[in-house]
Amino acid sequence: MLCAHCRRCGRRSAVARGDQNALAAPGPDEPAPRLRCDMCGGRQVTLFNARGPVEMLAFLTGRI
Numbered sequence: 001m002l003c004a005h006c007r008r009c010g011r012r013s014a015v016a017r018g019d020q021n022a023l024a025a026p027g028p029d030e031p032a033p034r035l036r037c038d039m040c041g042g043r044q045v046t047l048f049n050a051r052g053p054v055e056m057l058a059f060l061t062g063r064i
Contacts, residue, residue, distance in 0.1 A: 001050040003059050004035060008042030012060050015047070 002016040015035075035045040048064070050056035058064045 001053070001056045003048045003050055003056060004037075004045050005048060005059075006037035006040065006042055007044040007046060009037060009040040011037055011039045012062065013038065014056060014060065 001014060003012065004015045005012045034043055035047075036043055037045055048059050050059055055064070
């Protein structure tokens with residue numbers, strides 16, 4: 001499970017489920033994908049790969 005954390009406003013959210021290639025590296029001719037926060041529009045988004053639902057909930061509640 002792929003989660004994201006905005007360092008600008010602090011929002012945490014789940015991005016994708018189970019697909020390791022959800023945000024795969026682009027090819028040489030493609031631009032790199034840039035994530036944006038849903039709330040503030042900031043681009044300071046870091047990704048977190050949770051290994052299960054318990055770890056995902058811990059991340060979303062701010063315990064990780």
